[in-house]
Amino acid sequence: MNGLSNTIQIVKRNVKRNFRIPQLLIFSSIQPVIFLLLFNYVFGGAITSGENVKYINFLLPGILAQVALFGAIQTGVGLAEDLNKGVIDRFRSLPIARYAVLAGRTLADAVRNVFVIFLISGVGILLGFRYQRGIGYFLLGAGLIVLFTYAFSWISAVIGLLLRDTETVQVAGFLWVFPLVFASSVFVPVQTMPGWLRVFARNQPVTQVVNAVRHLTQGNVINGNAYIWITLLWVVGIIAVFAPLAVWRYRKIQ
Amino acid sequence: MRQTNAIIVKNVTKHFGKLTALESVSLRAQQGRVTGLLGPNGAGKSTLIKIMTTLLPPDKGDVSVDGIDVVSNPRMARTRLGLAGQSAAVDGFLTGRETLTMVARLYGLGAKQAKKRAQELIDRLGLQDAANRQAKTYSGGMRRRLDLGASLVATPKVLFLDEPTTGLDPRTRLQLWEIIRDLVKQGVTILLTTEYLDEADALCDYIYVIDKGKMIIEGTADDLKKSLGQDIIEVKVSEKNLNTAMLVLSKMLKRDVETDELTRRLRLQTKSGADDLLKVAATLRKAKIKVEELNLHRPTLDDVFLAVTDGGSN
Numbered sequence: 001m002n003g004l005s006n007t008i009q010i011v012k013r014n015v016k017r018n019f020r021i022p023q024l025l026i027f028s029s030i031q032p033v034i035f036l037l038l039f040n041y042v043f044g045g046a047i048t049s050g051e052n053v054k055y056i057n058f059l060l061p062g063i064l065a066q067v068a069l070f071g072a073i074q075t076g077v078g079l080a081e082d083l084n085k086g087v088i089d090r091f092r093s094l095p096i097a098r099y100a101v102l103a104g105r106t107l108a109d110a111v112r113n114v115f116v117i118f119l120i121s122g123v124g125i126l127l128g129f130r131y132q133r134g135i136g137y138f139l140l141g142a143g144l145i146v147l148f149t150y151a152f153s154w155i156s157a158v159i160g161l162l163l164r165d166t167e168t169v170q171v172a173g174f175l176w177v178f179p180l181v182f183a184s185s186v187f188v189p190v191q192t193m194p195g196w197l198r199v200f201a202r203n204q205p206v207t208q209v210v211n212a213v214r215h216l217t218q219g220n221v222i223n224g225n226a227y228i229w230i231t232l233l234w235v236v237g238i239i240a241v242f243a244p245l246a247v248w249r250y251r252k253i254q
Numbered sequence: 255m256r257q258t259n260a261i262i263v264k265n266v267t268k269h270f271g272k273l274t275a276l277e278s279v280s281l282r283a284q285q286g287r288v289t290g291l292l293g294p295n296g297a298g299k300s301t302l303i304k305i306m307t308t309l310l311p312p313d314k315g316d317v318s319v320d321g322i323d324v325v326s327n328p329r330m331a332r333t334r335l336g337l338a339g340q341s342a343a344v345d346g347f348l349t350g351r352e353t354l355t356m357v358a359r360l361y362g363l364g365a366k367q368a369k370k371r372a373q374e375l376i377d378r379l380g381l382q383d384a385a386n387r388q389a390k391t392y393s394g395g396m397r398r399r400l401d402l403g404a405s406l407v408a409t410p411k412v413l414f415l416d417e418p419t420t421g422l423d424p425r426t427r428l429q430l431w432e433i434i435r436d437l438v439k440q441g442v443t444i445l446l447t448t449e450y451l452d453e454a455d456a457l458c459d460y461i462y463v464i465d466k467g468k469m470i471i472e473g474t475a476d477d478l479k480k481s482l483g484q485d486i487i488e489v490k491v492s493e494k495n496l497n498t499a500m501l502v503l504s505k506m507l508k509r510d511v512e513t514d515e516l517t518r519r520l521r522l523q524t525k526s527g528a529d530d531l532l533k534v535a536a537t538l539r540k541a542k543i544k545v546e547e548l549n550l551h552r553p554t555l556d557d558v559f560l561a562v563t564d565g566g567s568n
Binding site: 002005006009010012013016017020021085086087089090091092093094095096253254 | 270304307308309310329330332333335336337339343345347348352356357359360361362388404
């Protein structure tokens, strides 16, 4: 109970941080919108997203996953920043649960991702995106993305605690997130990729979540439900490995 | 009544890789007093503070704060101590009130109590006008006060202040000194690190000087100054009188007097400062030498510091 209450306080602090620092707000709102506009209008005409499928309907679930994953990079960046500023030392000198600072950070970033997802979906709808299976399934899809990127926030947290320098963490973040985002079904169907890349792209977690969300919003994905379960397995697996790792690193901070 | 020690550090050693940050360092801080930890940059002050506040485990040695073993029972120790750091770990995007309320909630206070506690601290630290502004708009002194306030939320018995006034203007420093003195009156034990010797002189009942990870010297400010030896009388006269003054004073003291022609000053070491000062004044008057300045000063902590620490040889 104590740990939960500690966590809630840290979440509140980090949510305020995410929404009150202008650069962060821009990063989490304007940048995703620009991504959506760019990819839709630059690639939209050139990419065949399947018969009778408007590109925006194909793209939006992918963009949602992409911007949410980019948001997850900020978990590590934020932790590194707090480490350097001495904020973490303050928290560590308080009698609070070990995991509270980390859980508070990852959850606050999940809150921001909820905001980003609704923002992007709104803009997407203006661009012609339609959820074919109704709002309920759409919300399930949004929830799945939030859950998925929440798991990635824990990976990002470990990186932040290991590298400790905000700029390095930022660069490193793009290093591991970019291949996952681009070598996936986020922007294009994986069929056109060379064989070795297709194997990776088909099986890596980002493709699973994007296909699951396409299934939930469009209903045109073969074996759609399987993607949902595989995504959930990834979520559980990633958290099971990286959350303890992050807490362990946190305890080792010197 | 026997004095008890609120902080006991025994033979603490800490290595970072090959670097020895602290070597068998010991320290005691009396309850209800201000103990100073003095040393140049990189001497090991912050490392020792981190060890005493549970942020860093020592490689060897024992540390207890308010009777709690910090190494084996850090969580318990954290309920007894407060830490205000040198980097003023204050979130610029939170208001002062939000920061204090958050810390109070983290200490386990309920929402209502936390609000009340925050208001008490705001009043006590004179932050009323700024309480509802984001801390990024605060001056350096206000940030320090807020940082200090956050460390006071749980009314700690032992308060660690890591360079509390570094970078503050003189007036703001004096304000902070007042707050620190108030805390002492309420019975809080304080351990502070500083690079300012006048600060140690003004605030600390007992001082430890640390350099290159080792304790070099300890004592009250007076002890430390006395350890350096005698008081000094300085006389400043006009250029044409410099020689005459030197002659009459040498004659009076029956020894040579150190003369600095550039600053037109004569320096006399003395054991009985005030008596000698009067004698010097009388002698100079008798010789009709006009005195521009005449003063007696004790060795300052600066003198001690420069004498005992290795003056930045690396």
